[in-house]
Amino acid sequence: DAGVTQTPRHEVAEKGQTIILKCEPVSGHNDLFWYRQTKIQGLELLSYFRSKSLMEDGGAFKDRFKAEMLNSSFSTLKIQPTEPKDSAVYLCASSLGGRAETLYFGSGTRLTVL
């Protein structure tokens, strides 16, 4: 079975650019999560979808971060405009849904904003 696929693995952007990160969840999974991973903040939730519906949009990340899930097998995270403080690893995860279910993570996108 294919796991969670994230592209690109690495992204370098200039300050002010728009970047789009992509995620393909595990087939059949109902829940999809976007996280930002940093050493200082740990895992921060950016967005959470259940059956393609946005359930949570990460509060503080609303203004420049927008996640979409146009179909059950593909999601994007747009950051517009990028700032140097956005440099981090962005992780996508999916699960069947429900509190007992395991999250399956992608390998992440390492974003560097210059």
Added chain:
Amino acid sequence: GDSVTQKEGLVTLTEGLPVMLNCTYQTIYSNAFLFWYVHYLNESPRLLLKSSTDNKRTEHQGFHATLHKSSSSFHLQKSSAQLSDSALYYCALSNNRIFFGDGTQLVVKP
């Protein structure tokens, strides 16, 4: 509100010594699930073990944890650390939402 606390940001051990990574949580739900995820360098984070049963030891890949609802704890343990255990470990609580601790970086030295 619900939360997870991992009080150690970094744990450094010598190979062969026991490992204990602390995890405490706060929740109003009596049937929440607790998870440990491990993130090795250049790999995807993945599940290490999980539990929702009070006072039952859960084991996987040499690690074990016991959920103690009386003390709201789910500490991760291993009897003897190996160099390959060096990784970032996250404790997580799942009820109607998922809450992650800040993570503990485990460094095992020869």
